[in-house]
Amino acid sequence: xxxxxxxxxSILNANFEDLENEMVKISAVSDALHLDVMDNLFVPNFTxxxxxxxxxxxxxxxPVDAHxxxxxxxxxxxxxxxxxTHSVTFHFEAAKNTATTIRNIRSNGAKxxxxxxxxxxxxxxxxxxxxxxxxxxxxxxxxxxxxxxxxDQMEKVRIAxxxxxxxSKHRPLLQVDGGVSLDTIGKAATAGANCFVAGSxxxxxxxxxxxxxxxxxxxxxxxxx
Numbered sequence: 001x002x003x004x005x006x007x008x009x010s011i012l013n014a015n016f017e018d019l020e021n022e023m024v025k026i027s028a029v030s031d032a033l034h035l036d037v038m039d040n041l042f043v044p045n046f047t048x049x050x051x052x053x054x055x056x057x058x059x060x061x062x063p064v065d066a067h068x069x070x071x072x073x074x075x076x077x078x079x080x081x082x083x084x085t086h087s088v089t090f091h092f093e094a095a096k097n098t099a100t101t102i103r104n105i106r107s108n109g110a111k112x113x114x115x116x117x118x119x120x121x122x123x124x125x126x127x128x129x130x131x132x133x134x135x136x137x138x139x140x141x142x143x144x145x146x147x148x149x150x151x152d153q154m155e156k157v158r159i160a161x162x163x164x165x166x167x168s169k170h171r172p173l174l175q176v177d178g179g180v181s182l183d184t185i186g187k188a189a190t191a192g193a194n195c196f197v198a199g200s201x202x203x204x205x206x207x208x209x210x211x212x213x214x215x216x217x218x219x220x221x222x223x224x225x
Contacts, residue, residue, distance in 0.1 A: 005189065005219040006173065007212050008065050010034040010199035011056075012047070012145040023060045025208045029216075032065040032086060034177070034197045036145075041071040042094050043143035050076065054083050063087070065134075067115065067177065067197075069142045070094065074101045081108035089113025089136050089175075092125050102131050113175070117142060118150055122159045129163055132172050134195065139188070140178030145199045149179025154191040161192025161225060185215050189222035 009030050014022035023033060037053050040046035048056065057064045063086035068077055073090035074097055080088045081104075088110045095101050098114070105112045113134035114125055118141060129135065137156055140147035157176065164171050176188045177197035185196055198215055205211040 003220070003223055003225070004194065005216060005223050006031040006175075006195040007216050007219070008032040008034040008175075008195065008197050009202045009208070009212060010036055010145070010177070010197050011203070012036045012199045013203040015203075019056060020059045022203070023062070026202060026212055027060065027062050029209045029212045030062060031195075032063040033060050034199075035064050035066045036199075037066060037068050037070060038143065039070040042091065043069045045143045050079065053080070057083065057085060065089065065113070065197075067113070067136065069115075074104075077101055078104040078108050081105045081110035085110050087111035087113055087134060089115050089134060091115045091117070091142075093117055093120060098125075098128060099131070102128065115142075115177075118153055122156050122163070126163060129160075129172065130167050130169060133170070134173040134175055135160055135164075136175045136177055136197075137193070138178055139176045139180070139184075142178075147179055149181070149184040149187075151187065154187060157188060157191040157193050164192075165225065180215070182211075182214060182218060186218045186222040189219040190224075192223075192225060194219075194223050194225070 038047045077090045111133035115136035173195040175195035176193045180198040181201040
């Protein structure tokens with residue numbers, strides 16, 4: 001581990017009527033753009049269909065980290081990889097065949113992320129840890145932005161970090177998503193997260209780029225692995 005941290009702003013709380021400019025605001029200081037895709041089936045909210053998602057991806061030069069909160073990731077996740085999405089994260093709870101979906105995303109040229117909801121234990125996905133590039137531990141219930149950070153998920157982050165440190169080959173990023181702010185990012189970094197999704201904190205700020213830099217500074221100070 002080098003101690004490097006990654007800040008991936010989410011556009012969930014951006015102005016959807018002016019997404020091109022909203023993405024430009026953070027493009028110079030961010031590691032990737034986090035794209036929340038919700039289908040109103042797996043979660044009780046809808047953001048984009050696949051055509052709109054691909055249009056958004058074409059707007060930005062940043063790598064796109066697509067977080068698929070959808071009912072059928074086995075079929076749809078590989079399509080994002082085919083389209084050139086940098087990384088595709090799908091939910092373990094929604095997949096019918098996690099191992100196959102991991103292979104299909106990777107074979108189409110994208111990095112693979114696996115996401116788990118707050119009620120899902122790390123032990124349920126531990127067998128996949130060396131097959132993925134990113135593990136996303138949700139620190140809110142997926143579906144809406146602006147929720148409060150779930151401190152009780154930090155034990156899961158600590159368990160995941162301990163396991164990741166023991167991997168014999170590739171070590172995935174450990175990402176947290178939900179309620180990440182100036183007040184919470186240090187706690188997540190201390191627990192072992194090194195990749196952070198921030199939506200409300202960034203886009204409700206008067207200076208989105210400046211907020212990304214502040215979040216990065218706190219995370220870097222607290223991530224010691």
